[in-house]
Amino acid sequence: MPGANRSRLDSVRNVRVGLSGGVGSGKSTVAAMFAGHGAVVIDADKIAREVVEPGTDGFARVVERFGDDVVADGRLDRPKLAQIVFNDDAARGDLNAIVHPLVGVRTAELTAAAGEDAVVVYDVPLLVESDMAAGFDRVVIVQAPEQLRVQRLAGRGMNADDARARMASQASDEQRRAVADDVITNDGSREDLQRQVDAVWRRLVDGGDGAAR
Incomplete structure (x- = not known):
């Protein structure tokens, strides 16, 4: 198996x-x-959205890397960001380097809070x-x-x-x-x-x- x-x-x-x-x-x-x-369900996509909400360190770092063009109405323009990284391995790697560690920290917090067994x-x-x-x-x-x-x-x-x-x-x-x-x-x-x-x-x-x- x-x-x-x-x-x-x-x-x-x-x-x-x-x-x-x-x-x-x-x-x-x-x-x-x-x-x-x-x-207890931990949704990686949901967490990935949370860690780049306006006002978070993740949001600031994404905007610093990709510019104001990925912001619309004060929030990340996800379709625009996805378009940028979809066919650009380097850009996608940069985005992952920002988001993945933040997701890991939040996931660990939720796991610890789940309780024994x-x-x-x-x-x-x-x-x-x-x-x-x-x-x-x-x-x-x-x-x-x-x-x-x-x-x-x-x-x-x-x-x-x-x-x-x-x-x-x-x-x-x-x-x-x-x-x-x-x-x-x-x-x-x-x-x-x-x-x-x-x-x-x-x-x-x-x-x-x-x-x-």
Whole structure:
């Protein structure tokens, strides 16, 4: 099993579950289902937005690096910033160097506040791309067929070409499955998705495969 050789420190009180999946896979829906079971969900994207809110050190550093053009109505113009870094590795690296450490600090704070014996689900879109799998006790991947993902993104206002370009910039399904302990396939009904989440949850709380205590 992919997670069998993953190291785990005895000092970690909480069960740390890394949840990931490609854009349009339905990862956020799965995260909400885990929360319904009582998991503490830490959303990396949400934290990344919080640490660059106006008035924060993160906001000031991003504006210093990228200029006032990335500010609109006193806040970061996220579409403009995304456009700048999407095809510029150096710019993206600079942005990550600002945001990632701040996200790490806030994540540690939320983890410490979760309490003993909590199941903490970390919703991390780029878990595989950032080579973070080894930092979790268990990795859960959400997958869905490409065309279905394109349709979902179209419902959010993204055209098909942009959706496929976004997917192509992320890890492949094969790369995600290679680090997964559990794979949830989100291509059917909500009831079917819930059944899969319930099954993974039972493995977590029952201590299956060394995941939960």
